[in-house]
Amino acid sequence: MLTNPNTLGLFEDHILEITQAVHAAGGLMYYDGANANALMGNSRPGDMGFDLMHLNLHKTFSIPHGGGGAGAGPIGVAERFVEFLPTPVARRDGRGEYRLDFERPKSIGPMRSFWSNFAHVVRALTYVYANGGEGLTKISQLAVLNANYVRVAVKGFLETPYDEPCRHEFIASAQALKRATGVRALDIAKALLDRGYHAPTIYFPLLVPECIMIEPTETESKETLDEFIAALREIVETAKSDPAAIMNAPVNTVVGRIDETRAARQPDLRWGS
Numbered sequence: 624m625l626t627n628p629n630t631l632g633l634f635e636d637h638i639l640e641i642t643q644a645v646h647a648a649g650g651l652m653y654y655d656g657a658n659a660n661a662l663m664g665n666s667r668p669g670d671m672g673f674d675l676m677h678l679n680l681h682k683t684f685s686i687p688h689g690g691g692g693a694g695a696g697p698i699g700v701a702e703r704f705v706e707f708l709p710t711p712v713a714r715r716d717g718r719g720e721y722r723l724d725f726e727r728p729k730s731i732g733p734m735r736s737f738w739s740n741f742a743h744v745v746r747a748l749t750y751v752y753a754n755g756g757e758g759l760t761k762i763s764q765l766a767v768l769n770a771n772y773v774r775v776a777v778k779g780f781l782e783t784p785y786d787e788p789c790r791h792e793f794i795a796s797a798q799a800l801k802r803a804t805g806v807r808a809l810d811i812a813k814a815l816l817d818r819g820y821h822a823p824t825i826y827f828p829l830l831v832p833e834c835i836m837i838e839p840t841e842t843e844s845k846e847t848l849d850e851f852i853a854a855l856r857e858i859v860e861t862a863k864s865d866p867a868a869i870m871n872a873p874v875n876t877v878v879g880r881i882d883e884t885r886a887a888r889q890p891d892l893r894w895g896s
């Protein structure tokens with residue numbers, strides 16, 4: 624199972640060699656659709672040698688992610704695996720009407736959650752139709768453009784360990800800043816909360832120390848990207864002159880800095896006292 628572009632936001636240059644090597648050893652390749660934002664309409668996992676894949680509707684197709692409820696992930700397979708798909712399969716008959724087809728001798732059989740999260744699938748389909756093929760293609764192109772715009776600006780004041788064009792996301796690191804000032808990726812994320820930003824993913828992927836993953840998506844304008852870059856730059860500058868100001872963040876939110884170890888070890892889940 625691979626995601627491409629990978630979690631560093633980099634397209635795997637050797638993807639064909641990788642999938643061929645796995646196939647040669649008798650394996651199948653599963654495509655994790657987590658990063659489909661980067662390639663919708665622009666390249667196809669099937670052409671890279673993948674056999675089956677899912678789309679994370681809650682990542683790429685406008686479905687609520689997290690607190691609002693479960694995600695959904697429809698699965699697609701290469702032509703040669705269609706006969707094994709679960710039953711029933713919706714088919715259009717000779718009169719143009721949809722029917723459920725149960726007559727599939729090689730099918731793996733019915734699945735309990737066949738309909739998936741139906742409302743999510745309808746919403747995602749609406750998003751797909753509303754944007755159309757051209758729209759989805761452009762969404763990916765804008766997501767990639769936006770990520771590279773922010774990447775090039777951010778490398779002026781934070782390390783970017785993979786200094787090459789990225790896809791929809793890139794990795795910055797606060798390791799040098801931490802050595803110089805004690806301010807960590809976590810502190811930067813908290814300081815962003817104070818400035819009105821949803822904190823980015825931090826400490827993931829694990830292979831980059833003090834990692835900050837930045838994925839602006841296609842929906843941001845140049846103005847909002849510039850504001851975000853300015854906020855991040857100001858945080859890094861403040862960290863150098865007054866590290867405590869960043870380490871104490873957030874101070875503008877309803878709940879301030881919590882003791883994360885205590886929160887995990889002694890969770891208090893009741894409202895009030």
Ligand SMILES: *Cc1c(COP(=O)(O)O)cnc(C)c1O
Pocket residue numbers: 626630655657658679694
């Ligand atoms: C988000 C992500 C996942 C997890 O997907 P969810 O459906 O949101 O749980 C898996 N792999 C990668 C690479 C991801 O980015």
